Amino acid sequence: MLTDIAEPVAVRTPGIGVRHNARAVRVVLHREILRFLDDRPRMISMLVQPVLWLFVIGTGIGSLVETAVPGIDYRTFIYPGMISMTIIMTAMFSAGSIVWDREFGFLREMLVAPISRTAIVTGKCLGGAVVATAQGLIILALAGLVGVPYDPVLILTMVVEMFLAAFTVTAFGVLIAAGLKNIQSFFGVVQMAVMPMLFLSGAMFPLANLPGWLQVLTTVNPLTYAVDPMRQAVFSHLDLSPTASALLNPGVSWGDWKVPVPLEIGLVTAAGLVLLAMAVARFRRAR
Known part of the structure; x- marks a missing residue:
């Protein structure tokens, strides 16, 4: 009769600590970058629309409004x-890949992995921000063709502002995508929510002398506070008359108080963290 019983073997599983989650964030971020680099049609399509505009x-349009826009090319x-359009659309498409991952089963593998959901979402948002910023750099490289100087301070400022805006938009996209089951629904929500916000952000028209209802919509639109700092940065490096600057670059005002750029950047950053x-x-x- 057997009297010896084998002792159970202890199995050690990796602990979910800060270093473990940091590695998970890095892996998810790296995957987003590789996915973007391997998708050449997506890279090109994301550039076609802003270049056409x-x-x-x-x-x-510039040929029609050249007399109404003194001392500056409409372009x-x-x-x-x-630039804002480029990073916003790229960031939203990057967030939408969550829906693809769910449809093809990869998301389930990520969810059962011994990593926190916070690490997955953070890596996704950082990956989307990096990809969108890289895409925005291509448009930034075209600055000289539209009369914007290649100033190192301007370029550095724009890169920081692009990254913060892209991170916030990606977090918003991940929030939407987390509850959707198919990619058609995601793109429908993007068209319904993001495109009106983009057009109401002042990306296409000055924020000065607007009708009252449009002034209210642009003021409460979160994307306005992502677009305005970029315009402020560009216009600070242009040689314009005070009249032209006041007309084309009035900034965002709450009543009679002009919102400073640092506060706008702070609002975008805070919104990104809340959405995350x-x-x-x-x-x-x-x-």
Whole structure:
């Protein structure tokens, strides 16, 4: 009769600590970058629309409003808006890849991995921000073609502002995508929510002398506070008359008080962190 019973073997699983989650964030971020680099049609398509707006529509409309826009090419005016369009749309498409991952089963593998949901969402948002900023750099490289100088301070300022805006938009996209089951629904929500916000952000028109109802919509629009700092940065490096600057670059005002750029950047950053927390909370309920 057997009297010896084998002792159970202890199995050690990796602990979920800060270093473990940091590695998970890095892996998710790296995957987003590789996915973007491997998708050449997506890279090109994300550039076509802003380039068309900048050089085709901008040139056409500019010929009509050249007398109403003193001392500046209309393409120069909409240039910050086209950078914003590029990073916003790229960031939203990056966030939408969550829906693809759910459809093809990869998301389930990520959810059962021994990492926190916070690490997955943070890596996703950082990856989307990096990809969108890199895409925006291509439009930024076209600055000289629309009369914007290649100033190192301007370029550095724009890169920081682009990254913060892209991070916030990606977090918003992840929040939307976490509760959707198919990519058609995601793009429908993007068209319904993001495009009106983009057009109401002042990317295409000055914020001065607007009708009352439009002034209210632009003021409460979160994307306004992402677009305006970029325009402020560009216009600070242009040689314009005080009249032209006041007309084309009035900034955002709450009543009679002009909102300073640092506060706008702070609002975008705070919105990004809040949206990140909301996306994590919704992602924890995802299956």
